[in-house]
Amino acid sequence: MSCFFTQAQKQFTLSGKIIADDLNPLSNASVYVSQFSMGTFSDSLGKFQLNLKEGWNEVSFSYIGFNSERSNIFISRDTTIEMQLRTNLELHEVTIVDKKQLLNALHEANGTIMLRKENFNSLPAFMGENDPMRAVQMQPGVQSGGEGSHGIFVRGGSPDQNLMLVDGAPVYNPSHVYGFISVFNGDAIERIDLFKDRYPARFGGRLCSVMDIKMEEGNANKVKGTFSFGLVTSRFHLDGPFTKKKKTTFSLSLRGCYAGLYSSPISKKQYKAAGYNGNIYYYFGDVNAKIVHHFTDKLKWQFNFFTNNDFYSFTKEGHAKGENYSVDNLFKQNVRWANYVASTALIYQLNEHWKMSHHFSFSRYKIESKDEDNYNEEVSFNGQNYQWHSKFNSNNITYINDYSWRSDVEYGTELQTFLFGAGITGVNFETGKGKSSYDNTSFGKTEFELISSPVKSLDAFVYAEDEYHPSENWLINGGFHLRIYNVQQKTFVSFLPRVNVVYNPVAKFYMRASASGLSQNLHLLATASSNILNDYWVPATAKAKPEGGWNFSGGMMQKLPLNFEWSIDAFYRIINNVIEYKEGATKASVYKPWEEQIITGGKGKSYGVEFYLARSGGRVTGSVAYTLAWSERKFTELNQGNWYPFKYDRRHNFATQVVVLAGKHFELGVAWVYGSGNMFTLPLQNYQSFPSVWYHDYLISQGYNPNGYSENITLYTPKNSYRLPAYHHLDISFTYRKRVKNLEHAFNFSIYNVYNRFNQFSVYSDVRTNADGTRSTTFKQLSLFPVLPSLSYTIKFS
């Protein structure tokens, strides 16, 4: 789309569409007319347009991984063509090994950001993994949530506000072990389209952004594969045709992480040195598979399956003994979580103008956690022994089952693309089922059992979207998304208009603006604690109504010579019907159903400005992205009714990366990210309460001083007013690639967090009994990822 506009002399128009051999449009494919040294690129729908002089024109069409095509076209009138490019993976192989230039993420004029496999692979690897989500996090307005966070945070939003679709199926949890690596295996992904400026009407259900992820289909020529071995992770990928007819292709990717093999003995040793018995370990494994069958040139069927499973365990046991006291403390936490995603689609190209697709998908996300916290204390005082113990146990399961169907119809002409469609999603949302018990000397044993029935909802939508080029300088995309949500016998209807306008006043300079009505049938219940693991998703219900809002965005970008580009964008988003925990509420699903512990009807707003400078192609590529943003919440019942910072209000976010291709075989990548810390409600002081009236007045009347009957109150900062330390780390990566016959060898050495920054994962209080019997509290910060060098070896074969 960005390159739709050309400034050539007006004569006749050559327009058309570039598609792959699987009929998918190829965006950013090159169209070049050699005798006039002019060209353009196809847009996200594969479309292009050029103004040419009358007569013969030699037009070349090319795209990475595909055979180039050259065609002599006689232009005597406005002409429309369709060009189909065939994959050439042998060429693709050679291109990777002996490539002459790198490609950065493509920023389109209309605000869409497109990332391809090459972008993920160029960034410094973390534990040997080229994580696609890290490439996404290098884009302006996109942030990681900090150490160990799940997902991405777009323009002051929370992770629940991003729609992540893998071949049309929603993925609810995008992260492996606490943000360690995303669940998206770079081997299995072909491309990611990120929408955060504008929201095409075909998407709905979230408030912040859309990540449309396409899995690799597998090449049709021959079976090829990749095996990569790293110290912490290993992976295997195979793709190719099933039969000689090459009508059916497959792609299979497996990945496993065995970090627990190292973390367990290391953590044991560390805790022992600190006077504890402790152990931390985690493992994960995932599978991506895709089958594509072409019934005819115009009809294809695809099936995609994707799962990931994680296991994390943390144990810490302490023992302290003095002359008059003895304290034993044990804390255990085991967490398992998994995604199971399957989708199938039938895609039919009826003719030159009409295309139709039908998708059905299933997505399940499940978390199971077990916590145990034991405390035993024995104190001798004046010859008497006093004992105190407490024991807390909790088992909890939550899951989301999502069944979706949607159908889309597309009609395209030279100047206009019209899409419409409909879909329906059934969601079963189990927000917490389990048991917990609390037993202490003072109050005895209390048991809680939460047997909640899943919240079942139906979410249907229809949409219509039209992209229109009224002139060569203007592009207008408008439409609506109508959403009907039914839950607990209540129906909510949202009519959501969308509009996006791009204006191209001078060559390679674009101005854009968009307004989008948005809605979301999910909420994120974020705790005020520093620990992001206590945040979790709940469905919109009759009480906690769907969130709605508007997003306004405007900006400009310019493409400069030598593949440089810059952009500035400002955004403003308002949200209503957000929810928040009440003061004193306990993490939902342990004691009371979450709906009894929330405040509803809150407002939210996010606003800020993004700056981006990049070199998007060449032997040296790189980008600098800076975002200045605010994100706030307001509830009548909290913070005296005043606006307060949202937990994920991160004022400054900076991300930069440079990738250098040195010679034929060497590649060096450097990346640095910085983000202001999350907001937190910090305990500050303890102070004495007023003794209860029912003690106070009685004691006064009896001539006693009641002050000894008061208790300690903990004073906190105003809600979310303390900013945790900034999150930043520098990563470097060095890759050597060599091709020997049919094998491509790649050695990667990378260092994550080069200067060993202790980024805060959680803050907790550690209460200890002193030798004199008094207690003292120390606050501890837990960091997950210190400096982590890694080495991996990858071999590609065919």
Place this chain on the structure above:
Amino acid sequence: MKLLLQLFLVVVFTIQISSCEKDFVVKEQEHSKRMTVNCAFNNYQTFFVYVTQSSSVSGNTSLLPIADALVELFENDSLIEILSYIPTDTANTFGSYQSHIYPSPENKYSLKITHPLYGVVNAEDVMVTVPVVNSFELKSYGTFTTENLVKFNMQLKDDAATEDFYRINIWQWGTQHILVDSIWQNVEFSSSAKPELITPLNDTVRDNGYFLLFSDKNFNGTNKDIQLQFRGVDSSFAEHETVTVELVHISKAHYEYYRTLELYQHAGYGAEPVHVYNNINNGYGIFMSSAINSMTVQVK
């Protein structure tokens, strides 16, 4: 392979020297140390002001009294008394600054407390009026078979011009004939009782799980009939038993303090932070007024 092994050892060594846990030092915690001032005044008592020091949540949590502060009491912005510190034990562990003045209705009372280390803190609240009780009637006095439930009716007159808050305290005392060391003896008893609502009220809060606080939200400006009950002592063995029911008109600060304190006290393991109501400027604590209308009934 050898190279891989060597690199592996580098990884292990590097991670080992990097601890994943360290102290989290917050300057704000230490810098937030202030005086704590607590005072609940009413028409039956002179002012008792408790002044203690707060303590950072990091470190030792002992909350020591402050005995060397200058405590000044103002009535409608005029200084009326400087309060003296009265220790109540030789260790000076407990003590309070005591006044000799009773508060008068509708006057504004202010405290100004000065300390060389903590500076000046201020607080103020307006003395509320004594609540009007149109009628009070003991309906029934329970027996062992009726679980000793004592029931009574009360009608209060609420002022339409203001948002009002109330509390109900119940006290009982007398003598009880009980076995002590196998000998029947008369023992004096005095206790508080927990009021239980028969008539529903709005915005109810409990003071430490006991006495009842509520607002006039749904009966503002009307005569409100309230039916209450409480569990009395075992009446079979009680003699000379007296019950005192106090209808207390309380200030908004008084109500907010106990409302948030109740939330704080019920906040369990891992709960969301509760901001307990605090009306002390440059310090912590509460300065709150109440006015008691007391009704005493000899029940036996």
